[in-house]
Amino acid sequence: MSTQLTANLTEEQVQQISAELDEPDWLLETRLDALAALEDLDMPKVIRTPGRDWTNLDALDYETLVDPLEWEQEKDRVDAEGVDVLSWSDALDQHGDLIEDHFGSVVDPQRDYLTALSTALFAAGTVVYVPEGVAAEDVKIRTTMNSRSLFNYTLVIAEESSSVTILERQSTGTNIEGEQYYSGVVEAVAGENAHIQYGTLQNLAEDSYNFQVKRGHADTYASIDWIEGNIGSRLTKTNVETRLLGDSSESKIVGAFFGHEDQHFDLASRVWHEAEHTTADLITRGVLDDAARSVYEGVQDVGREAWDTNSYQRENTLMLSEDSEADASPKLIINNHDTEASHSATVGQVDEEDLFYMTSRGVHPELARNMLVEGFFVPVLEEVAVDELREDLDDLIVERLVE
Amino acid sequence: MSSDQDHLKEADTEARFEFKKEEKSAFETEKGLTEETVRLISEDKDEPEWMLERRLRALEQFQQMPMPTDWPGQPDLSEVDLNEIVPYIRPDIETRGGAENWEDLPEEIQDTFDKLGIPEAEKNALSGVGAQYESEIVYQNMQERWEEKGVIFMDMDKAVREHPDLVKEHFMTKCVPPSDNKFAALHGAIWSGGSFVYVPEDTTVDMPVQAYFRMNSEGMGQFEHTLIIAEENSEVHYIEGCSAPKYSAFNLHSGCVEVFVRDNAHVQYSTVQNWSKNTYNLNTKRAIVEEDATMEWVSGSMGSKATMLYPATILKGPGATDNHITIAMAGEGQNIDTGAKVYHNAPDTKSTIESKSIAKDGGRTNYRGLVHISDGAENSSTSVECDALMFDNESTSDTMPYMEIQENKVDVAHEATVGKIGDEDVFYLQSRGLDDDDAKQMIVAGFIEPITEELPIEYAVELNRLIELEMEGSLG
Numbered sequence: 001m002s003t004q005l006t007a008n009l010t011e012e013q014v015q016q017i018s019a020e021l022d023e024p025d026w027l028l029e030t031r032l033d034a035l036a037a038l039e040d041l042d043m044p045k046v047i048r049t050p051g052r053d054w055t056n057l058d059a060l061d062y063e064t065l066v067d068p069l070e071w072e073q074e075k076d077r078v079d080a081e082g083v084d085v086l087s088w089s090d091a092l093d094q095h096g097d098l099i100e101d102h103f104g105s106v107v108d109p110q111r112d113y114l115t116a117l118s119t120a121l122f123a124a125g126t127v128v129y130v131p132e133g134v135a136a137e138d139v140k141i142r143t144t145m146n147s148r149s150l151f152n153y154t155l156v157i158a159e160e161s162s163s164v165t166i167l168e169r170q171s172t173g174t175n176i177e178g179e180q181y182y183s184g185v186v187e188a189v190a191g192e193n194a195h196i197q198y199g200t201l202q203n204l205a206e207d208s209y210n211f212q213v214k215r216g217h218a219d220t221y222a223s224i225d226w227i228e229g230n231i232g233s234r235l236t237k238t239n240v241e242t243r244l245l246g247d248s249s250e251s252k253i254v255g256a257f258f259g260h261e262d263q264h265f266d267l268a269s270r271v272w273h274e275a276e277h278t279t280a281d282l283i284t285r286g287v288l289d290d291a292a293r294s295v296y297e298g299v300q301d302v303g304r305e306a307w308d309t310n311s312y313q314r315e316n317t318l319m320l321s322e323d324s325e326a327d328a329s330p331k332l333i334i335n336n337h338d339t340e341a342s343h344s345a346t347v348g349q350v351d352e353e354d355l356f357y358m359t360s361r362g363v364h365p366e367l368a369r370n371m372l373v374e375g376f377f378v379p380v381l382e383e384v385a386v387d388e389l390r391e392d393l394d395d396l397i398v399e400r401l402v403e
Numbered sequence: 404m405s406s407d408q409d410h411l412k413e414a415d416t417e418a419r420f421e422f423k424k425e426e427k428s429a430f431e432t433e434k435g436l437t438e439e440t441v442r443l444i445s446e447d448k449d450e451p452e453w454m455l456e457r458r459l460r461a462l463e464q465f466q467q468m469p470m471p472t473d474w475p476g477q478p479d480l481s482e483v484d485l486n487e488i489v490p491y492i493r494p495d496i497e498t499r500g501g502a503e504n505w506e507d508l509p510e511e512i513q514d515t516f517d518k519l520g521i522p523e524a525e526k527n528a529l530s531g532v533g534a535q536y537e538s539e540i541v542y543q544n545m546q547e548r549w550e551e552k553g554v555i556f557m558d559m560d561k562a563v564r565e566h567p568d569l570v571k572e573h574f575m576t577k578c579v580p581p582s583d584n585k586f587a588a589l590h591g592a593i594w595s596g597g598s599f600v601y602v603p604e605d606t607t608v609d610m611p612v613q614a615y616f617r618m619n620s621e622g623m624g625q626f627e628h629t630l631i632i633a634e635e636n637s638e639v640h641y642i643e644g645c646s647a648p649k650y651s652a653f654n655l656h657s658g659c660v661e662v663f664v665r666d667n668a669h670v671q672y673s674t675v676q677n678w679s680k681n682t683y684n685l686n687t688k689r690a691i692v693e694e695d696a697t698m699e700w701v702s703g704s705m706g707s708k709a710t711m712l713y714p715a716t717i718l719k720g721p722g723a724t725d726n727h728i729t730i731a732m733a734g735e736g737q738n739i740d741t742g743a744k745v746y747h748n749a750p751d752t753k754s755t756i757e758s759k760s761i762a763k764d765g766g767r768t769n770y771r772g773l774v775h776i777s778d779g780a781e782n783s784s785t786s787v788e789c790d791a792l793m794f795d796n797e798s799t800s801d802t803m804p805y806m807e808i809q810e811n812k813v814d815v816a817h818e819a820t821v822g823k824i825g826d827e828d829v830f831y832l833q834s835r836g837l838d839d840d841d842a843k844q845m846i847v848a849g850f851i852e853p854i855t856e857e858l859p860i861e862y863a864v865e866l867n868r869l870i871e872l873e874m875e876g877s878l879g
Contacts, residue, residue, distance in 0.1 A: 304796050304797075305796070307796070317808075319808070319810075319811035319813075320811065321811060322778075322810075322811055324811060325807075325808060325809045326806075326808045327805065327806060327807045327808065328805075328806045328808075328817070329803070329804060329805045329806065330802075330804065330817065330819070331801070331802060331803045331804075332791075332800070332801060332802040332803075332819055332821055333476070333799075333801045334791065334793060334799065334800045334801065334802075334821045335796065335798075335799050336793075336796040337762075337793030337794055337795050337796055337798065337823040338796065338823055339793070339821055339822070339823065340821075340822055341819075341820065341821040341822075342818070342819060342820040342821070343802070343817075343818070343819050344816070344817055344818040344819070345804070345806060345815075345816075345817040346814075346815055346816045346817070347806060347808045347813060347815035348813060348814050348815060349811050349812055349813070
């Protein structure tokens with residue numbers, strides 16, 4: 001399957017992007033290969049329930065959305081001591097070999113149509129390099145999208161026994177009209193005993209289409225934690241994934257989403273247990289109002305050789321309106337019996353008794369509901385290590401509640 | 404367990420299912436599936452024109468539909484070549500439509516069911532019994548007191564002739580149309596045998612009725628159809644049992660069950676499936692449940708090479724209830740892909756799904772389930788619980804639940820756990836003098852107890868025996 005898009009895209013454009021970033025040949029080649037592959041690649045898999053796809057990526061008109069050379073953003077990078085937080089051109093300059101080693105090693109540049117498109121066209125983005133033994137907190141990357149389309153690529157390399165917490169914020173500037181397309185790819189490599197917490201707060205304008213792939217490889221004793229806050233966009237399709245490749249490695253995928261009006265979230269998370277004594281914990285909570293729709297899938301995949309696995313998953317959705325819809329599908333794929341695994345999912349509404357209790361104490365019903373919804377997110381917020389992310393997420397939730 | 408007790412443990416359980424009988428048939432179609440075959444079956448059954456038309460329409464749908472191949476983890480169906488199946492074998496019996504006395508049956512068929520213990524069970528615990536051998540019901544009988552109350556329990560083929568109005572209205576129309584899936588369409592074209600159960604208003608059939616299905620010939624397909632109509636305020640429990648001897652070629656079982664549960668009625672449908680391990684078991688089972696009525700599915704799947712079975716319930720009337728209880732056990736070479744489907748289409752409906760699966764020796768169990776709550780199905784609640792037990796890292800256990808929620812005033816909960824047999828539990832039992840095998844058997848029996856509890860005692864015992872048989876000597 002391919003779309004009309006390639007008609008609009010040329011090798012020259014890709015060469016131009018690459019030249020502007022002063023890239024080495026191998027990266028240009030990777031881009032051109034990805035461009036050439038577009039023709040044969042399928043759209044990313046969306047979540048299916050029996051017989052139905054709930055998200056239609058083919059219906060997007062990429063021709064009007066994508067403008068490869070006209071990209072504009074505002075980037076604010078806050079580094080921490082001992083960590084390099086660099087633009088692509090600086091990073092290629094300083095850590096060329098390292099980047100060549102890791103680029104595309106976690107996220108296959110040709111895993112699907114939209115990822116290949118991102119690889120071919122990305123101009124914005126950040127490389128975070130954490131040298132051995134460095135412990136860094138509060139790396140912040142703030143991206144404001146100021147063009148019709150933006151392709152953002154982030155590579156995180158954490159060397160042995162290092163640790164880093166990263167907060168990425170995505171928002172839209174005030175001057176763009178019409179629909180937009182944001183595409184983000186994040187690759188995270190956690191070396192032995194390295195710890196990465198990568199938090200994203202997505203608050204893009206509500207006429208934007210948002211596609212994100214985040215994937216990490218965890219080595220022995222390493223941990224990769226993903227925090228996903230989804231508030232903005234018209235349509236969001238995310239894949240957040242960790243491969244636990246080293247013994248005793250761990251991963252958490254923590255998600256919070258709040259949809260209203262006609263927002264659509266298609267959120268997939270997946271952990272592969274591929275070594276011994278690994279642990280995964282997937283926790284997502286979401287609220288839906290108006291005619292918003294969510295489709296959630298979480299997969300815990302325990303391999304044949306994954307002895308002594310612990311794997312847990314919880315998903316809870318709260319529905320605030322008649323017209324909202326929620327689908328949930330937590331999946332277990334277990335190939336080794338030496339596993340303790342569980343998953344659970346619930347869908348419900350604000351508890352009538354709780355509401356009654358609060359109104360009987362004189363709290364206005366509207367306020368009572370808002371307090372209960374805010375409280376619903378607490379178990380997720382508690383997992384967030386970066387204060388700014390937790391506070392901002394909470395603020396955005398409250399803001400949406402009082403709208 | 405001492406050897407004395409071993410001796411009492413129905414040592415011939417295996418023999419009860421594995422024996423073969425020489426094939427003897429009165430009429431057998433050619434292999435394969437053509438319009439000609441369908442016409443032959445219909446003609447041999449002396450069917451009315453409308454049924455033939457339905458069969459031909461289903462055949463057309465079957466030919467147009469693709470094989471299901473893109474379900475994650477599904478059994479491999481590439482071996483299922485429908486041109487290699489003998490779809491219809493009429494056993495050589497005098498009385499079509501089912502004899503009323505076991506003595507009237509040819510000796511080898513009588514002997515088959517004797518070995519399976521059916522006549523014995525009939526005496527003790529059942530209101531009625533039907534027995535199907537190859538493609539047709541060979542025995543059907545019900546206690547007189549139920550007949551007097553207007554309860555009907557008869558061979559499906561006979562029902563087409565004797566109750567055309569009821570059958571015409573309910574047979575593969577609103578409940579399972581042939582277009583539902585490829586194997587439902589196949590079934591619609593070449594179905595044969597099965598039971599028709601009709602329970603009039605305000606009637607409680609207090610002992611279960613049972614049908615037993617036996618495939619005896621190599622390379623045959625069995626396509627029995629079960630239609631149950633429970634009128635207002637009635638109650639019935641239907642049990643089906645299945646078995647076949649093992650051959651080298653594959654067998655195909657593609658049954659269809661349709662259940663209509665009218666207002667305030669109660670139907671329980673229990674299955675103990677023990678097809679031989681060369682059988683593909685691809686069934687469609689569905690119930691439509693009206694106001695304040697209850698449907699219960701209880702299934703134990705031990706046999707077959709591959710099973711794809713997801714009993715479905717449509718909760719159509721307000722206050723309707725569904726309960727699903729399933730056990731699946733997969734050993735070497737088996738892929739048991741089973742689960743449940745529930746549609747909440749009315750307010751105040753309630754469903755519970757309880758699934759237990761055991762995978763060992765490289766077997767694979769999948770739980771695949773769907774709960775759909777439609778817009779307007781206010782105050783509905785559903786709870787899904789799946790537990791899987793695994794013995795080794797050769798085996799696979801997948802849990803794939805789907806929930807589609809279009810209504811906000813609902814209570815939806817899903818939970819699943821996967822675990823291994825606890826070494827501590829085994830150690831505890833061993834320290835009490837049990838050997839390793841017995842300890843594990845006991846833990847498995849405890850694991851599935853919530854399900855065996857729901858079965859009449861004879862079946863609970865049978866299920867336990869089957870599981871013991873599956874477990875014997877296979878544990879490391």
